[in-house]
Amino acid sequence: MSDATVIKPDLQFVNEIIKGGGESLKKCYQCATCSVVCNVTPEGNPFPRKEMVLAQWGQKDKLVTSADVWLCHQCSDCTAYCPRGAKPGEVLNAIRKQSIKEVALFPLFAQIATNPALVWLLFAIPAVLFYVILVVLGNGSFTAPRAEGGVMAYHKFVPVPVIDTVFILTAIFAAFSAFTGIKRLWSGMVKNSGGAQGSGSPFSHIVPAVTTILAHKKFADCTVNKGRQLGHMFLFYAFAGLAVVTTWAIVYLYGFELLGIQPFGIFHFGESPYPMSDPVKLLALASSVAFAIGVVIILMNRFAQAGKAGIGSYFDWIFLTIVIGVGATGMLSWALRLADMEIGYFVYYLHLVFVWSLFAYAPYSKFAHLFYRTTAMVFAKYTGRDK
Ligand code: SF4
Ligand code: SF4
Known part of the structure; x- marks a missing residue:
């Protein structure tokens, strides 16, 4: 027996x-x-x-x-x-x-990002960090000197090198956390599947997996929640567009300051603010509109399907709150700067708090699906589970 x-x-x-x-x-x-x-x-x-x-x-x-x-x-x-x-x-x-939580490099961060009782700490960390920076810069009362021509400019409120330093360090922290999480998840998946050996190198399956993700092919197979594919696609490409905008702005600034590249044609190398005719501004505007459309579709879809598909948990809503916070404060601070209203400095401070939360907690919040679902899709292709 x-x-x-x-x-x-x-x-x-x-x-x-x-x-x-x-x-x-x-x-x-x-x-x-x-x-x-x-x-x-x-x-x-x-x-x-x-x-x-x-x-x-x-x-x-x-x-x-x-x-x-x-x-x-x-x-x-x-x-x-x-x-x-x-x-x-x-x-x-x-x-x-x-x-x-299981694969997190710093489980405490996963706790902060996923536990409703710690929501105050989630935002308190960046709020204190940026407030201390503002106090050191002498802008703790949420005002700043005017830029050339007397215009409001957020780089006078928090200089770009300060922003770059904080966010480069944050990006290193997030990247290292994500890398560790991916490694732990991969090892666990191999163990779970009895030490599955796949075809070729796992790396050879990255491009097909990423292509599937870029095309949102899997979402297209869903039936009840059809609108989710469109909303997710708008948000996904809005994020991609905003990432390009950020990189572009860095190239403008350091291309001018370190390499001495002068503005030419429609490209305004040097410090912001840039005119609306600059392609980086147009891309920022297009990405912001896509961002807003994506958020509206996702929210409408979620409420419309609540009876059938569920309304989601704190885990979903805190992520959506941060995403909406990033978009809303970003667009509002832009509009307030154009309207020359100094309340824009405080809104910009909130924007920094939300952006930091989005990136620092990325491998610990729902945003982590970007890393871990991609890893699972590569694994599925590697092991022949997804043919
Ligand atoms: S939510 Fe349900 S139906 Fe949709 S992919 Fe997951 S398991 Fe499948
Ligand atoms: S009862 Fe269980 S097995 Fe049946 S559909 Fe619901 S979750 Fe699936």
């Missing part, structure tokens, strides 16, 4: 999932409708039914570094069709939150 398998449930893990948005977990009675309706899952051994039972049984080790948990695109088709209202899409989202 073979030995019985003894399952040791991690009850704390089950409670964390329930508290983190998966309160409906226990309703699942394993009918597998969710796995049938999910158009994103690979066919063999599909998700999310098996994740539901593993979560009910508190099988933390099998879930926190599972590739399938990250292959889910949270389209919520499964939630809409679940006959028990067990909301598997929300449960998988709550498991991803646990996954982020």
Whole structure:
């Protein structure tokens, strides 16, 4: 007679999932409708039914570094069709939150980014950091000297080299955190799949995975939440556009100051503010509009589908709050500068707080899906799970 398998449930893990948005977990009675309706899952051994039972049984080790948990695109088709209202899409989202904590380089940061009781600390860290900088610069009363021509200019409020130093250090912190998380998730996925050996080098699967992401192909397979693809696409490319704008502004400034490149044609090398005719301004405007459209589509879609797909948890909403905060304070501080209203300095300070929160917490908040879903998609292609 073979030995019985003894399952040791991690009850704390089950409670964390329930508290983190998966309160409906226990309703699942394993009918597998969710796995049938999910158009994103690979066919063999599909998700999310098996994740539901593993979560009910508190099988933390099998879930926190599972590739399938990250292959889910949270389209919520499964939630809409679940006959028990067990909301598997929300449960998988709550498991991803646990996954982020598990692979985090600094678990404290993951706690701050995901625990509603610590929301004050999440914003207090950058708020104090930038306020101290302003006090040192002599601008602690949220005013600043005027730039050439008497115009308001935020680089007089916080000089660009100061901004660059803070954000380069933040970017290094975030990149190192993300790299560590990706490494830990990859090792866990290999272990979880019994040491799966893939075809060729994992690196050879990065381009196909990234191409799928850029085209938002997986979102196109969702049925209930169709609007999510469009909203996500607008936001994704708005972020990409704003990243280009930031790099472009750095090239303008240091190209002028360090390499002596003079303004020519429509390219205004040197310090901001730049005229509206400059391509960097046009790209910033286009990206901002795309950003606003993306946020509106995502919010409208979320409320319209709340009954079927769920409204989301704190994990989703704090990320959306930061994203909206970045966009709203960015556009408002721009408008206030054009209107020459000095309240713009305070709004710009809030903008820095939101931008810092977005980047510093990126590998610890819902933003981490950018790194970890990409990793899971590369792994799925590497191991032949996603053909
Ligand atoms: S989550 Fe719902 S649809 Fe999926 S197996 Fe459980 S009860 Fe069935
Ligand atoms: S949320 Fe969408 S992708 Fe995720 S398991 Fe459900 S149906 Fe599949």
